[in-house]
Amino acid sequence: MWLLDTHVWLWSQLEPERLGEGTRALLMDQSQPLVVATISTLEIARLVARGQVTLRVPVGEWVRRSTELLALRTLELSHEVAIEAYALLDAFHRDPADRILVATSRIHGLTLVTADERILAYPHVTSRDSRT
DSSP states (O other): OEEEOHHHHHHHHHOGGGSOHHHHHHHHOTTSOEEEEHHHHHHHHHHHHTTSSOOSSOHHHHHHHHHHHTTEEEEOOOHHHHHHHTSOSSOOOOOHHHHHHHHHHHHHTOEEEEOOHHHHHOTTSOEEETTO
């Protein structure tokens, strides 16, 4: 199963050309289970509220439509993930959303699809470069 980083979820709908051919194929393959974490919804809502991302519809409608279109499963933030986010091994950056995404990936045995170089270089999570 594949966990989409927030930017991958956004790019899939707003800027698919930023994704690699393999990632675009993965997103369209109905046999591949795709997952998003609720922390990504919070990040998207924050980006919209700050004017850093513009959506043509309200955030709630965008989330509903995109999850239906991509057949995304949503993972809610659990106590286990919250604890794991601050128990990550070795040096990892301070962004709480990225920590939660990495923890979600680890706890649920998911591959995190991302373009974030720090996550891609982190040896304690399985990841895939979304630019390929």
